[in-house]
Amino acid sequence: MDHGRLAQIRRVLDQYAGLSEDANTLDDHADLYVAGMSSHASVDVMIELEDTFDIEFPPQMLNRDLFESIAAIADAVARLQTAA
Amino acid sequence: MYFSSRNEPVFAISHLPSSIDDGATGVVMCPPFGWEELCTYRTRRVWADACARAGHPAIRFDLPGTSDSAGTPHDPDRLGAWTQAVSDAASWLREEAGCRRIAAVGIGFGGLLAWLASADGAPIDDLLLWAVPSRGRALIRQTRAAALINIDPNIELDGGIMPSREEVFTHPEDDGLLDMGGRLLSEETVTALSELDLTNLPLSNPERRRVLLYEREGVAADRRLREYFESTGAELEVTSGNAYGGMMQYARYAQVPEAEIARSLQWISEAEEAEWRPERGPGQLTTHVESSQTAEFHHDGVTIRETPLTLDVGSERLFAILTEPVDAPMAEVCAVLFNAGSDRRTGPCRAWVEAARRWASQGIPTVRIDEAAIGDSAGDQQYEDLAEYYDPRIIERTIETLDKLEARGLPGRFVLGGFCAGGYWSLHAALADRRVAGVFAINLPFFYWNWWAVNVLHGRWVYRKRRPDDPLIVAAILATLKRLSRLLPPARKLLLRATRWAPNKLDRALDQLRAQGTEVLLMFRPTEPLFDELLGDGRIAELEQMPNMHVDRIPGQDHTFRPLPLQRHVADALDEGLERVRRAGRTTPPPGQACS
Numbered sequence: 082m083d084h085g086r087l088a089q090i091r092r093v094l095d096q097y098a099g100l101s102e103d104a105n106t107l108d109d110h111a112d113l114y115v116a117g118m119s120s121h122a123s124v125d126v127m128i129e130l131e132d133t134f135d136i137e138f139p140p141q142m143l144n145r146d147l148f149e150s151i152a153a154i155a156d157a158v159a160r161l162q163t164a165a
Numbered sequence: 166m167y168f169s170s171r172n173e174p175v176f177a178i179s180h181l182p183s184s185i186d187d188g189a190t191g192v193v194m195c196p197p198f199g200w201e202e203l204c205t206y207r208t209r210r211v212w213a214d215a216c217a218r219a220g221h222p223a224i225r226f227d228l229p230g231t232s233d234s235a236g237t238p239h240d241p242d243r244l245g246a247w248t249q250a251v252s253d254a255a256s257w258l259r260e261e262a263g264c265r266r267i268a269a270v271g272i273g274f275g276g277l278l279a280w281l282a283s284a285d286g287a288p289i290d291d292l293l294l295w296a297v298p299s300r301g302r303a304l305i306r307q308t309r310a311a312a313l314i315n316i317d318p319n320i321e322l323d324g325g326i327m328p329s330r331e332e333v334f335t336h337p338e339d340d341g342l343l344d345m346g347g348r349l350l351s352e353e354t355v356t357a358l359s360e361l362d363l364t365n366l367p368l369s370n371p372e373r374r375r376v377l378l379y380e381r382e383g384v385a386a387d388r389r390l391r392e393y394f395e396s397t398g399a400e401l402e403v404t405s406g407n408a409y410g411g412m413m414q415y416a417r418y419a420q421v422p423e424a425e426i427a428r429s430l431q432w433i434s435e436a437e438e439a440e441w442r443p444e445r446g447p448g449q450l451t452t453h454v455e456s457s458q459t460a461e462f463h464h465d466g467v468t469i470r471e472t473p474l475t476l477d478v479g480s481e482r483l484f485a486i487l488t489e490p491v492d493a494p495m496a497e498v499c500a501v502l503f504n505a506g507s508d509r510r511t512g513p514c515r516a517w518v519e520a521a522r523r524w525a526s527q528g529i530p531t532v533r534i535d536e537a538a539i540g541d542s543a544g545d546q547q548y549e550d551l552a553e554y555y556d557p558r559i560i561e562r563t564i565e566t567l568d569k570l571e572a573r574g575l576p577g578r579f580v581l582g583g584f585c586a587g588g589y590w591s592l593h594a595a596l597a598d599r600r601v602a603g604v605f606a607i608n609l610p611f612f613y614w615n616w617w618a619v620n621v622l623h624g625r626w627v628y629r630k631r632r633p634d635d636p637l638i639v640a641a642i643l644a645t646l647k648r649l650s651r652l653l654p655p656a657r658k659l660l661l662r663a664t665r666w667a668p669n670k671l672d673r674a675l676d677q678l679r680a681q682g683t684e685v686l687l688m689f690r691p692t693e694p695l696f697d698e699l700l701g702d703g704r705i706a707e708l709e710q711m712p713n714m715h716v717d718r719i720p721g722q723d724h725t726f727r728p729l730p731l732q733r734h735v736a737d738a739l740d741e742g743l744e745r746v747r748r749a750g751r752t753t754p755p756p757g758q759a760c761s
Contacts, residue, residue, distance in 0.1 A: 121413040143313035
């Protein structure tokens with residue numbers, strides 16, 4: 082995985098996800114909702130990810146699984162960047 | 166109370182100081198929409214209370230066609246109706262409370278409405294806007310994304326039909342947009358909002374206005390709004406609003422933004438102390454607004470009446486709304502619907518409001534009620550501990566509530582309905598009181614509250630969030646449990662199988678319900694832990710054999726049945742359940758005294 086991308090995602094999560102722990106200590110596959118991300122915060126995370134990576138998540142891609150873990154987010158971001 | 170806006174009754178609650186000073190500033194709390202409206206209900210109540218205590222009359226209300234106000238989301242020109250309601254709330258405050266100056270508090274969508282009303286000539290002077298976007302299309306995009314991310318779209322209808330994603334999130338009649346709270350914005354409303362740019366709708370006399378913009382955690386106030394106010398000479402203050410995220414949680418976890426409320430009161434007082442340009446500007450219109458303690462309106466072609474009730478039950482003061490027929494004869498049964506968890510009496514996806522109006526139009530009086538410290542009931546209980554929802558005193562209060570309703574002249578034969586904990590209260594009230602002829606329990610979490618049910622079956626310890634004051638050992642245990650959470654479901658099934666032999670109070674309870682002829686409707690989504698348990702030990706098949714017992718499988722995974730096909734499924738199942746209770750009432754004698 083691209084470590085730079087992961088670091089950026091962790092920064093976004095730290096700032097917007099409202100996690101109960103530091104995003105840097107989370108495993109790539111840890112469940113972000115269990116780690117304290119609220120439903121409302123997931124939208125803030127999405128919007129900030131779009132700004133950070135200059136991408137737009139298409140509606141058909143948006144679902145709960147997409148934001149379930151750092152690894153899932155990184156995979157989605159990579160796919161959108163590749164497609165761009 | 167209700168005030169009339171475009172001839173629609175709008176449910177409202179006023180918060181008036183014990184004495185109102187001449188020239189006091191009134192505060193209109195403008196509600197957001199859907200999920201944010203649910204999350205912020207308690208906050209807006211606390212905020213309005215704080216205003217009143219500080220000497221500022223305040224009013225909060227439900228948008229027309231939403232929550233406890235009359236109408237539906239499909240009614241025409243919702244955006245116009247909502248804007249007019251803000252304006253009428255401000256007029257009511259000015260006229261009834263004698264307010265000289267009016268401030269509107271708008272969170273998110275509510276702030277957008279406050280602006281629209283002000284631009285339209287509402288008697289609003291000052292604006293407190295928190296996380297308000299200047300463009301409606303940003304709001305729509307966030308609403309759509311929140312729904313897509315957070316609502317589980319997996320549905321399988323009869324015959325194995327799986328609706329498309331579009332069918333799950335849009336309404337077949339008008340192609341609206343489903344919000345994360347399971348509330349619908351009609352297509353007309355979506356279009357109107359998408360075209361909206363607040364900065365193209367100038368406010369009259371901006372130089373006479375005071376504006377307080379709250380930021381959010383890490384998100385600046387909308388740049389275009391800020392520039393608008395700076396360029397027009399309004400007295401602008403921009404300040405942090407770091408409690409936004411905490412406030413926008415599911416009602417049980419939502420935190421009241423104490424610091425932001427305190428700052429808002431200070432901001433209002435500063436204008437009063439300075440007698441800040443109190444004269445009215447041209448273009449601001451105060452109109453006479455009718456208000457009343459009850460609302461009458463048509464539903465399915467029948468006139469029904471809604472009346473807010475205050476019930477003193479035990480040591481608690483509970484809030485409820487009674488919906489009843491006006492002209493039609495009253496049926497022989499009264500329905501009582503309980504709040505869902507910490508969400509107020511409107512029910513999941515507004516299901517209780519819609520059921521109450523359907524049933525009242527058929528002659529069945531229906532009461533939707535808030536438990537202590539929830540919605541508009543008195544009390545300051547936080548329900549931080551799940552056990553508080555299953556306190557036996559709630560069952561006692563439920564029975565006493567039935568006494569109070571019967572004393573008001575409502576039928577002494579009841580059907581009780583609830584979601585999650587509300588279903589638990591309904592079921593246990595039926596076991597304690599033979600006046601309960603029917604029970605509707607949606608996603609009942611367990612039949613009996615105990616340590617096993619909560620911590621193992623419900624998995625509470627796994628999903629409990631770490632608190633700052635947790636000892637290290639608790640934090641370590643939580644972290645370990647979370648890591649093991651993937652193993653929990655299979656382990657739970659093994660434990661259930663191993664303890665199947667254990668004596669179960671459930672058999673005795675089911676026998677009692679059958680003997681007393683109580684009609685029971687249990688509705689479960691397929692992944693509900695109790696359904697899984699009942700299915701695992703073969704009990705579902707047994708229940709389905711019982712003449713008084715109906716088990717309905719909600720054909721989707723979403724806990725609060727937000728996808729529109731699920732909302733329709735639940736409404737139909739509740740209506741069928743009620744019909745069964747009515748049929749049973751025609752063939753069995755009326756109940757006697759409460760059983761021992």
